[in-house]
Amino acid sequence: MRTHLVEVSVASHQGRxxxxxxxxxxxxxxxxxxxxxxxxxESEKVLTGTTAGPLAAANGMTANGLAxNGLAxNGLAxNGLAxNGLAxNGLTSxxxxxxxxxxxxxxxxxxxxxxxxxxxGEGQSLSYSNGVTTFIWYGRLGLAPGWASGNPATESExxxxxxxxxxxxxKFGAHVDISVRGQNALSNSIPVTTTESSTFSEREAAFxxxxxxxxxxxxxxxxxxxxxxxxxxxxxxxxxxxxxxxxECPPIQHTGQCSTLCTFDKLKGxxxxxxxxxxxxxxxxxxxxxxDIYKCGDGTCQLSESCDSTKTQTGTAYNxxxxxxGVCGL
Numbered sequence: 404m405r406t407h408l409v410e411v412s413v414a415s416h417q418g419r420x421x422x423x424x425x426x427x428x429x430x431x432x433x434x435x436x437x438x439x440x441x442x443x444x445e446s447e448k449v450l451t452g453t454t455a456g457p458l459a460a461a462n463g464m465t466a467n468g469l470a471x472n473g474l475a476x477n478g479l480a481x482n483g484l485a486x487n488g489l490a491x492n493g494l495t496s497x498x499x500x501x502x503x504x505x506x507x508x509x510x511x512x513x514x515x516x517x518x519x520x521x522x523x524g525e526g527q528s529l530s531y532s533n534g535v536t537t538f539i540w541y542g543r544l545g546l547a548p549g550w551a552s553g554n555p556a557t558e559s560e561x562x563x564x565x566x567x568x569x570x571x572x573x574k575f576g577a578h579v580d581i582s583v584r585g586q587n588a589l590s591n592s593i594p595v596t597t598t599e600s601s602t603f604s605e606r607e608a609a610f611x612x613x614x615x616x617x618x619x620x621x622x623x624x625x626x627x628x629x630x631x632x633x634x635x636x637x638x639x640x641x642x643x644x645x646x647x648x649x650x651e652c653p654p655i656q657h658t659g660q661c662s663t664l665c666t667f668d669k670l671k672g673x674x675x676x677x678x679x680x681x682x683x684x685x686x687x688x689x690x691x692x693x694x695d696i697y698k699c700g701d702g703t704c705q706l707s708e709s710c711d712s713t714k715t716q717t718g719t720a721y722n723x724x725x726x727x728x729g730v731c732g733l
Contacts, residue, residue: 489522490553494531504533516540521567522547522560546587559588559685561615566687569610569620574638574651575706579695581607581637584673585687592671600672603690608640609661611677611684620654621679623661625688632699634707634721640689641696699724 493499503511515538519529523542529551530539542551546567547560556564563585570583582603586592605626612620622640635641639652649655658664658679665677665686673688697705699719704710704727711718711725718725 488549488553488555489519489529489547489551493553494529500533503531512538517568517571518564519551520544521564521571522551524548524551527551544583544587544593545591548587548589556615557588558613562611562613562685563588563687565612565614565620566610566685568614569612569622569639569655570687570689572639572652572655573636575636577636577706579636580692582690583687584671584690585685586671586675588685595672603692605691605693605696607637607689607691609665609674609677609686609688610640610655611665611679611686612656613684618682618684619656621656621658621677621684622649623658623664623677625661625674627660629696629721631720632724634697634699634705635691635695636705636707637689637691637695638707641691697721700726702727704728 503515515529515531519540520543522545523529523540524545525541525543527542527545528539529542530537532538544567545551546563547556550556550560550564566585567583570581573579580603582595582599583593584595608622608625610620610622612618614620622642624641624645626641628645629635629641639649639655642649642651642657644650644657646657646659649657658677661667661674661677664679665674667673668675674686676683677686678684697703697707699708699721704724708721708724708728710728710731711723712731713723713725716725716730
């Protein structure tokens with residue numbers, strides 16, 4: 404078995420985190436259904452086992468469950484991706500061409516890399532030429548085999564691709580390795596190695612929803628909310644926020660604890676589905692390394708932490724961390 408590792412890229416500004424625009428995540432799924440792909444830029448590489456390769460760029464998109472999140476929040480849009488299959492016949496449609504060429508430079512390519520990586524299996528690829536440049540996107544997780552072969556996406560495939568894109572979103576654009584657990588539309592589990600299971604032991608979240616149908620995209624906490632002193636570069640999943648539209652990564656909606664909404668398969672070790680407002684969605688579950696949960700006072704000013712702006716200058720919260728990041732303005 405191989406592992407699906409995803410890495411998220413992070414941008415730093417004097418120890419203070421800066422998020423990417425929400426519009427980036429949303430613009431990738433609107434009218435043409437697509438899947439995740441490998442061959443991501445250096446800032447969005449996915450690791451296969453211990454070797455980084457051209458497919459090493461999207462959370463949960465390698466042969467195993469290890470992936471790297473790095474999709475900006477505005478990449479969750481469904482514009483141009485919902486009506487056709489992902490195969491070449493879908494990419495030749497006028498609607499896809501219009502969507503691909505109407506976005507800012509690099510945006511469509513980024514979204515398609517994640518989409519193909521999610522939908523296609525490892526060893527598969529999809530190419531597209533806009534008349535100027537030929538793009539090649541590589542498969543990883545194989546979540547939507549029917550859609551990848553050119554058929555319209557089934558509801559199961561829509562839900563899994565939506566969850567997969569949400570899994571890969573990272574507020575900071577940082578590279579963070581995570582383990583993605585779940586199954587594809589044919590109920591085949593993503594392989595998880597023993598090493599992956601032991602290394603990525605920190606419960607994080609489950610993601611579910613349907614961006615294709617406008618039913619929204621959701622995340623639930625699988626380990627409890629972060630304390631005021633804790634933070635993570637995976638702010639879109641594990642969060643101090645309990646419910647409501649994510650203050651870190653809109654349009655993701657936080658729905659509280661996974662245990663209250665989702666069905667957990669103890670044998671397989673992941674949530675198979677989550678139900679919200681009487682609607683059931685297939686889900687993907689994520690795991691982190693314990694070391695990727697940061698705490699104010701550990702001696703390092705992390706990207707997810709910021710300097711102390713309190714009047715007393717005794718802040719101990721992640722966003723007012725005197726011990727690690729000092730006092731603002733000094």
